[in-house]
Amino acid sequence: MDTEIDCLISRRNCVRMWYQIREYQDVDYSSVRELYSAGFREHEGAVCVLTLKQHWVQAVLLGLLILFLFLFGSFLASILCLIGVLLAGRFAVSCLFEQGIQLGLSEDLQDIRASYMHRGQVSCFWVAESKGSLIGTVAILPCVTEPGAWELKRISVRKEFRHRGLAKALCRTALEFAARHKVERVVLFTSLVQSDALKLYHSLGFHKEEEFVWPSLCARLINFLVFKYAYKAAIK
Numbered sequence: 628m629d630t631e632i633d634c635l636i637s638r639r640n641c642v643r644m645w646y647q648i649r650e651y652q653d654v655d656y657s658s659v660r661e662l663y664s665a666g667f668r669e670h671e672g673a674v675c676v677l678t679l680k681q682h683w684v685q686a687v688l689l690g691l692l693i694l695f696l697f698l699f700g701s702f703l704a705s706i707l708c709l710i711g712v713l714l715a716g717r718f719a720v721s722c723l724f725e726q727g728i729q730l731g732l733s734e735d736l737q738d739i740r741a742s743y744m745h746r747g748q749v750s751c752f753w754v755a756e757s758k759g760s761l762i763g764t765v766a767i768l769p770c771v772t773e774p775g776a777w778e779l780k781r782i783s784v785r786k787e788f789r790h791r792g793l794a795k796a797l798c799r800t801a802l803e804f805a806a807r808h809k810v811e812r813v814v815l816f817t818s819l820v821q822s823d824a825l826k827l828y829h830s831l832g833f834h835k836e837e838e839f840v841w842p843s844l845c846a847r848l849i850n851f852l853v854f855k856y857a858y859k860a861a862i863k
């Protein structure tokens with residue numbers, strides 16, 4: 628069943644929306660995975676900034692600059708070496724992001740139909756399309772870590788179509804689906820660096836319930852905070 632967000636009543640006229648939200652189909656597979664990867668990769672810059680804000684990183688960089696000055700006796704050569712170190716760090720962040728992307732692609736996005744669209748399964752994956760192109764996604768399924776709650780996942784909108792309310796419409800589609808299934812609690816996980824997503828969740832009525840440092844060595848080193856947001860549905 629397609630979700631009908633097809634028509635916006637404005638004053639006297641009925642105007643077609645510029646996008647359509649519908650359930651996932653197998654033809655969407657590559658575009659969904661590509662959109663997810665692009666959305667994930669976008670946060671690389673923010674993670675680099677977060678890394679540079681850590682006092683221990685600043686101390687190490689200063690120490691290296693002094694060491695290079697001592698070794699080469701030239702300010703220019705030392706700065707060039709430091710730039711090399713920073714580029715190596717940027718490359719390391721890119722590699723970590725690629726690992727993160729591959730992890731997501733090998734989990735629920737490996738077989739999207741089996742993960743979300745199985746008959747009788749209480750979960751769903753939606754895509755938004757405009758002029759035949761896939762421009763946004765959202766999914767919902769029972770939360771593995773919290774029985775009784777459902778989890779909103781894979782929220783992403785193609786860059787050129789942002790700030791026009793599409794993510795909000797996608798999330799509302801998923802929240803209405805949850806309400807129809809009498810689900811009172813919807814949760815999601817996001818992170819400090821996903822600033823646009825944080826604004827979106829607040830505007831939808833989610834509130835932050837928990838925050839914790841992602842349990843990996845690299846995440847601990849840069850104090851990478853993950854947030855759990857919750858939404859309480861008013862079931863009629």
Ligand SMILES: CC(C)(COP(=O)(O)OP(=O)(O)OC[C@H]1O[C@@H](n2cnc3c(N)ncnc32)[C@H](O)[C@@H]1OP(=O)(O)O)[C@@H](O)C(=O)NCCC(=O)NCCS
Pocket residue numbers: 666667669781782783784785788789790791792793794795796816817818821823824826827828830
């Ligand atoms: C987060 C994301 C999905 C938002 O998509 P979007 O289509 O631009 O969001 P919307 O236009 O629906 O905005 C919804 C609300 O978020 C807020 N918002 C979103 N981006 C904003 C921005 N840059 N500045 C200020 N507010 C913003 C607004 O309050 C807006 O509410 P309003 O319409 O009542 O003002 C999009 O930025 C994205 O795909 N990011 C990359 C992937 C990602 O981080 N996903 C989240 C995973 S947890």
